[in-house]
Amino acid sequence: MAQVLYMALPVPAKPRKAASSSSSSKPLKLPRRNRSTNISIPTVKGSGRRLLKPQKLNLEVSPHRAVSAVRLMRIELGGAFADLLNEKGKGSGENEMGYVQRTLGFRTRELSHHDLRLVTDIVGGTIRWRRYLDHLINSLCHDKDISSMEPLLLQILRIGFYEVVKLDMPPYAVVDENVELAKVALRPGAGNMVNGILRKLVALKENGTLPLPKVEGDDRAQARALATLHSHPVWMVRRWTKYLGQEEAIKLMIWNNSEPSFSLRANRASGFSRDDLVAQLNALKVPHKLSLYLDEFVRVKTGLQIVIHAGLLKKGLCSVQDESAGLVVSVVDPQPGETIVDGCAAPGGKTLYMASHLSGQGKVFAVDVNSGRLRILKETAKLHQVDGVITAIHADLRTLTDNEQLKSDKVLLDAPCSGLGVLSKRADLRWNRALKDMEELKKLQDELLDAASKLVKPGGVLVYSTCSIDPEENDDRVAAFLVRHPDFRIDPVDRYVPPDFVTSSGFFFSNPVKHSLDGSFAARLVRDS
Numbered sequence: 360m361a362q363v364l365y366m367a368l369p370v371p372a373k374p375r376k377a378a379s380s381s382s383s384s385k386p387l388k389l390p391r392r393n394r395s396t397n398i399s400i401p402t403v404k405g406s407g408r409r410l411l412k413p414q415k416l417n418l419e420v421s422p423h424r425a426v427s428a429v430r431l432m433r434i435e436l437g438g439a440f441a442d443l444l445n446e447k448g449k450g451s452g453e454n455e456m457g458y459v460q461r462t463l464g465f466r467t468r469e470l471s472h473h474d475l476r477l478v479t480d481i482v483g484g485t486i487r488w489r490r491y492l493d494h495l496i497n498s499l500c501h502d503k504d505i506s507s508m509e510p511l512l513l514q515i516l517r518i519g520f521y522e523v524v525k526l527d528m529p530p531y532a533v534v535d536e537n538v539e540l541a542k543v544a545l546r547p548g549a550g551n552m553v554n555g556i557l558r559k560l561v562a563l564k565e566n567g568t569l570p571l572p573k574v575e576g577d578d579r580a581q582a583r584a585l586a587t588l589h590s591h592p593v594w595m596v597r598r599w600t601k602y603l604g605q606e607e608a609i610k611l612m613i614w615n616n617s618e619p620s621f622s623l624r625a626n627r628a629s630g631f632s633r634d635d636l637v638a639q640l641n642a643l644k645v646p647h648k649l650s651l652y653l654d655e656f657v658r659v660k661t662g663l664q665i666v667i668h669a670g671l672l673k674k675g676l677c678s679v680q681d682e683s684a685g686l687v688v689s690v691v692d693p694q695p696g697e698t699i700v701d702g703c704a705a706p707g708g709k710t711l712y713m714a715s716h717l718s719g720q721g722k723v724f725a726v727d728v729n730s731g732r733l734r735i736l737k738e739t740a741k742l743h744q745v746d747g748v749i750t751a752i753h754a755d756l757r758t759l760t761d762n763e764q765l766k767s768d769k770v771l772l773d774a775p776c777s778g779l780g781v782l783s784k785r786a787d788l789r790w791n792r793a794l795k796d797m798e799e800l801k802k803l804q805d806e807l808l809d810a811a812s813k814l815v816k817p818g819g820v821l822v823y824s825t826c827s828i829d830p831e832e833n834d835d836r837v838a839a840f841l842v843r844h845p846d847f848r849i850d851p852v853d854r855y856v857p858p859d860f861v862t863s864s865g866f867f868f869s870n871p872v873k874h875s876l877d878g879s880f881a882a883r884l885v886r887d888s
């Protein structure tokens with residue numbers, strides 16, 4: 360009965376062993392004990408209680424490390440999206456326990472909100488720093504090539520290395536906990552190996568002799584060293600060094616590796632003002648700052664989990680939306696009574712914001728080729744009480760060019776892009792992009808621009824936007840478009856966004872390093888009457 364109660368109530372964290380900042384030369388001894396137990400876990404389903412079949416419950420392994428290791432494996436092997444927001448639902452702690460059970464062979468206690476926060480930090484950080492961590496692991500495992508290492512063992516090592524080197528956690532606790540995880544989830548020998556390697560790392564760190572590369576030699580060698588030191592793919596370092604210079608490229612990588620901050624947009628279509636949002640954030644004790652640029656936006660550095668758990672998003676009172684995305688909508692400048700095509704609309708961040716500007720008069724045609732993402736858009740539109748002005752269209756934009764009914768005052772093309780402007784929020788993205796993607800993306804962007812232009816009424820406006828900082832996806836696409844479509848001209852955006860965001864060509868550009876926002880781009884193009 361005591362164990363049943365244990366599952367039903369929030370469980371206090373396992374008492375930590377005394378942390379030590381010095382690394383003793385003695386091998387770390389782990390107490391021999393029975394680490395798992397078979398118990399029945401009662402769950403409440405609907406109105407009746409249902410007894411699940413007995414599950415192996417492990418009370419010794421730290422739950423957030425076990426969940427982090429399994430999530431990292433899923434992301435790397437299965438390509439699962441790094442759900443850094445950790446909303447309840449798919450990818451959340453609750454569902455994840457099933458993956459833990461299947462992967463490790465045991466469950467841990469359920470995750471508390473604090474555990475979920477730790478999972479988010481560890482998973483995000485370990486992914487961001489993967490190249491750097493792997494370099495260190497490789498250097499310390501002379502006899503083992505990490506590409507042939509068991510996937511779970513590698514993830515446990517990465518977590519331990521990240522905690523020691525980047526989180527500066529007490530080494531004793533990190534070694535002890537990760538050794539425990541490796542022993543229980545793999546075998547005692549794996550625990551011994553983790554023990555030996557982590558202890559070597561701790562010693563090197565304390566002596567200030569981590570084996571890191573020097574930035575020297577020719578351009579290629581320097582790019583390789585920087586790529587390791589700042590944990591990015593070499594091709595990105597080379598590209599940014601070419602476009603921005605080495606100093607700015609380094610600043611950008613430092614930004615991409617920093618903890619992301621988020622903005623919230625109060626949904627005025629639900630009658631919820633920014634003052635209302637601020638009052639709620641004060642009540643929840645979530646630190647925040649008003650946006651300097653947009654009336655409905657508030658910046659939140661920490662405490663997003665609290666906002667999510669308080670249900671503000673689920674009630675449609677606000678959205679998580681970066682100010683840079685809000686400023687793209689400012690470039691569109693939606694007005695009541697207008698018809699607007701959002702050509703690549705899902706999951707709908709900009710559609711919903713544009714719709715909220717229409718005050719119930721006008722129409723947004725939200726087109727997207729991805730039915731799943733479009734479904735999310737439709738559901739959120741209802742929640743945000745703007746579904747009356749939104750018509751969702753499941754189609755490839757390139758097939759809609761002859762549709763007279765869609766000819767609109769304004770067309771927004773928020774094109775599929777590399778996402779190189781949002782790497783601080785999308786920790787996994789840098790490893791999922793390749794240089795060859797850029798060529799395919801540019802071709803798609805040109806085709807979509809051509810298609811979008813056919814839906815603009817004479818005298819109407821086409822806004823082309825991306826969440827990329829790469830000139831080849833931004834300025835260059837616009838320049839190529841204007842050559843193909845001499846009936847369009849640039850309308851400088853200085854009437855729509857603060858001067859700090861206006862480029863010399865009259866485009867909108869948010870620079871992550873300069874503005875502390877996601878990187879995004881928008882060009883406003885007017886069609887001849």
Ligand SMILES: C[S@@+](CC[C@H](N)C(=O)[O-])C[C@H]1O[C@@H](n2cnc3c(N)ncnc32)[C@H](O)[C@@H]1O
Binds near residue numbers: 710726728732754
């Ligand atoms: C950058 S995302 C759009 C984000 C969206 N505007 C927002 O603010 O939430 C690009 C979208 O383009 C869609 N897409 C890609 N190719 C498309 C095509 N040929 N026709 C229509 N939509 C397309 C993708 O499914 C994806 O949802």
